[in-house]
Amino acid sequence: MIEMKGINKGYLLGEEKLPILKNIDFTVEKGEYVAILGPSGSGKTTLMNILGCMDEMDSGEYFLDGMAIHETGQHALTKVRNEKIGFIFQNYQLIPTYNVMQNIIMPLLMRGMSHQEAQEQCRKTIELLGLEHRINHRPSELSGGQKQRVSIARALVGSPAILLADEPTGALDQSSGRDVLKLFRELNEMGNTIVMITHDLNVAKSARRIVRIVDGRLYENEP
Amino acid sequence: MRISEILRLVWLNLSQNKFKVILTSIGIVVGSATIMMVLAIGTGGREEVAEQFKNLNAGAIDISCEGETSGGISFAMGGGDMIAFSMPDNNMPSGSISIGGGGSFGGGNDWGGFGEIFGFDGESTEKQEFVTLTTEDCEELSLFVQGIADATISYSTSASVEGGDLDSASYYTIAGVQDNYDTISNLEMSIGDFLTEENNENKEKVCVLGYSVAKEIFGSAYDAYDAEIYIDNRRYVVTGVLSEMGTVASGISPDTAVFIPYETGIKYITGSSISPTLTVIAEDVNQVDTVMADVETALADSYSDSTFTISDAGTKMEAASASNETLTLLLISMAVIVFIVGGIGIMNVLFVSVKERTNEIGILKALGCSRRDILLEFLLEASFTSLVGAVLGVLLSLGITPLVEIFSVRVSLSVSGAMLSLLFGVITGSIFGFYPAFKASRLIPVVALNQE
Numbered sequence: 120m121i122e123m124k125g126i127n128k129g130y131l132l133g134e135e136k137l138p139i140l141k142n143i144d145f146t147v148e149k150g151e152y153v154a155i156l157g158p159s160g161s162g163k164t165t166l167m168n169i170l171g172c173m174d175e176m177d178s179g180e181y182f183l184d185g186m187a188i189h190e191t192g193q194h195a196l197t198k199v200r201n202e203k204i205g206f207i208f209q210n211y212q213l214i215p216t217y218n219v220m221q222n223i224i225m226p227l228l229m230r231g232m233s234h235q236e237a238q239e240q241c242r243k244t245i246e247l248l249g250l251e252h253r254i255n256h257r258p259s260e261l262s263g264g265q266k267q268r269v270s271i272a273r274a275l276v277g278s279p280a281i282l283l284a285d286e287p288t289g290a291l292d293q294s295s296g297r298d299v300l301k302l303f304r305e306l307n308e309m310g311n312t313i314v315m316i317t318h319d320l321n322v323a324k325s326a327r328r329i330v331r332i333v334d335g336r337l338y339e340n341e342p
Numbered sequence: 343m344r345i346s347e348i349l350r351l352v353w354l355n356l357s358q359n360k361f362k363v364i365l366t367s368i369g370i371v372v373g374s375a376t377i378m379m380v381l382a383i384g385t386g387g388r389e390e391v392a393e394q395f396k397n398l399n400a401g402a403i404d405i406s407c408e409g410e411t412s413g414g415i416s417f418a419m420g421g422g423d424m425i426a427f428s429m430p431d432n433n434m435p436s437g438s439i440s441i442g443g444g445g446s447f448g449g450g451n452d453w454g455g456f457g458e459i460f461g462f463d464g465e466s467t468e469k470q471e472f473v474t475l476t477t478e479d480c481e482e483l484s485l486f487v488q489g490i491a492d493a494t495i496s497y498s499t500s501a502s503v504e505g506g507d508l509d510s511a512s513y514y515t516i517a518g519v520q521d522n523y524d525t526i527s528n529l530e531m532s533i534g535d536f537l538t539e540e541n542n543e544n545k546e547k548v549c550v551l552g553y554s555v556a557k558e559i560f561g562s563a564y565d566a567y568d569a570e571i572y573i574d575n576r577r578y579v580v581t582g583v584l585s586e587m588g589t590v591a592s593g594i595s596p597d598t599a600v601f602i603p604y605e606t607g608i609k610y611i612t613g614s615s616i617s618p619t620l621t622v623i624a625e626d627v628n629q630v631d632t633v634m635a636d637v638e639t640a641l642a643d644s645y646s647d648s649t650f651t652i653s654d655a656g657t658k659m660e661a662a663s664a665s666n667e668t669l670t671l672l673l674i675s676m677a678v679i680v681f682i683v684g685g686i687g688i689m690n691v692l693f694v695s696v697k698e699r700t701n702e703i704g705i706l707k708a709l710g711c712s713r714r715d716i717l718l719e720f721l722l723e724a725s726f727t728s729l730v731g732a733v734l735g736v737l738l739s740l741g742i743t744p745l746v747e748i749f750s751v752r753v754s755l756s757v758s759g760a761m762l763s764l765l766f767g768v769i770t771g772s773i774f775g776f777y778p779a780f781k782a783s784r785l786i787p788v789v790a791l792n793q794e
Contacts, residue, residue: 168788171708173707173787173788173791174788194712197707197710197711197712197713199710200707200708200710200787201709201710201711202710206708206709208791212701212704212705212708212791213705214705214706215702216354216355216358216702217354221354225706225709225711226709226710228343228344228347229343229706229710229711229712229715230710231343231344233344233346233347234346273709
């Protein structure tokens with residue numbers, strides 16, 4: 120599903136390039152639920168951005184669902200993000216002026232579906248996440264847990280190859296966080312591939328596999 | 343994304359920010375209203391010019407003397423036919439020149455000899471610049487310049503008028519005219535008859551009222567007919583009322599003038615202190631230029647120290663049209679400037695909007711929204727904001743039209759003007775909205791997403 124080989128990424132700091140990711144090799148099989156665990160500044164968000172095709176690597180090879188991402192242009196990457204990746208963000212990243220339904224169906228509209236078609240297709244996802252009674256609410260009218268459910272629904276609605284979750288419980292209270300993690304387990308059991316980034320070991324433990332990132336290097340076991 | 347879905351999102355965004363849309367579009371509102379008003383005033387002006395000149399005789403040539411009197415002069419012609427050039431009382435000479443010499447007007451009809459008969463006998467103490475044209479000049483021109491069908495002389499002044507429904511004396515334009523003035527100026531009578539030759543010769547106190555004057559003084563043309571008015575405290579009988587003309591002839595607007603016999607006016611109102619206008623009608627409208635040249639030559643021969651203004655109806659119409667077009671062009675330039683300012687306003691607000699919505703753009707990009715879709719969404723938002731402004735501008739111009747008309751400005755609103763305003767508004771908004779929309783579409787997803 121995901122195969123990364125020798126990924127390097129750095130940012131220019133003045134004239135000097137600061138390395139963030141150092142020779143990353145990372146593989147995720149279909150149906151896996153992987154947590155990338157690392158402290159702040161370890162490079163996990165940069166890795167997440169590259170995994171999500173939102174940032175370019177300096178060197179290395181990245182294959183997603185058989186597609187050579189490192190050789191793909193920006194226009195095609197836009198399509199990859201829409202069709203193969205479902206993003207779940209720490210702070211939900213919902214569009215505040217849209218209601219729940221409008222937020223959820225956005226990825227489908229971007230695929231060229233009509234409003235009607237998109238609404239019909241997302242009905243099951245909405246039911247799965249228990250959002251039936253909230254579809255006309257704005258994000259500002261929802262609790263943190265509900266917002267994250269909307270964010271998950273939006274990620275799931277297009278049946279992506281992989282779900283990428285960036286600190287999905289970071290903005291939630293303990294109870295809501297537990298619910299989200301439980302939902303992730305259920306989604307994984309339903310066959311979804313999930314890659315979650317977190318700095319919290321307890322959160323990471325909900326995944327079936329944990330990889331650690333320290334100082335831009337990835338370790339399958341304790342470094 | 344489908345265009346219909348992009349339009350739905352545009353509508354969603356605009357409908358949730360109504361006040362912002364209105365504020366953003368204020369520049370376009372003003373611009374569209376200006377364009378619509380400019381076109382309407384321009385068209386109104388053209389119509390007014392056309393209306394003013396619609397009854398004007400195409401072969402009419404007006405002649406008047408330029409300049410002011412700086413001294414006096416007297417002419418005395420000796421021998422042959424005598425022509426006396428009378429000067430106004432206030433222009434009586436401080437010195438004198440006598441023009442003498444024998445001969446006649448070149449054998450009757452030959453105007454070519456008109457100037458040659460004059461010989462200066464005496465010295466001018468001050469240079470003569472101004473002459474008062476007389477009925478004799480009028481007759482001589484008709485006689486000696488070829489190609490003139492008819493000629494008349496008129497003047498206008500202002501005098502107090504009382505009578506009818508007027509509570510107190512009001513000042514009106516009094517036009518001293520000859521009996522042929524109505525045919526030369528294509529005037530039509532509403533009731534009664536125009537002034538006659540006898541009225542003029544006998545210096546009778548009769549008058550013909552312009553349509554607006556009759557309405558103002560008596561309420562209607564019917565009530566004015568055969569009634570009496572007092573001009574400069576002298577009683578005049580109204581022998582007729584003109585139809586509504588809306589034209590200007592020989593510098594006189596017939597609707598707002600009181601016509602009296604030429605000689606009556608000189609005797610009772612003006613004395614000889616007048617600046618009359620000679621109006622001659624060319625027999626052939628295609629020969630107007632030739633007649634004008636001949637008239638100029640004849641007058642130059644007669645009054646070598648004076649300058650005359652000789653203008654024909656066509657030139658006047660062209661001048662009026664040119665003046666109107668210049669004004670329209672000026673107003674259009676103003677409207678373009680307003681549009682540019684409005685467009686820059688839209689661009690600024692859209693830049694702020696893109697900045698405010700950078701995170702939203704980041705979300706859309708993360709979800710797989712293409713650059714084209716984002717560009718289109720922001721561009722359409724700019725276009726629709728402009729459209730709203732343009733529609734409000736058109737409505738505003740409809741609203742202010744009655745106010746403008748209060749100031750006697752003729753406004754001729756048109757559907758094409760409204761369409762043009764809308765078009766200009768939308769185009770301006772779209773042009774100025776493009777760059778912010780382009781910038782939005784080019785945002786890097788990860789940078790945009792992390793923007794607070």
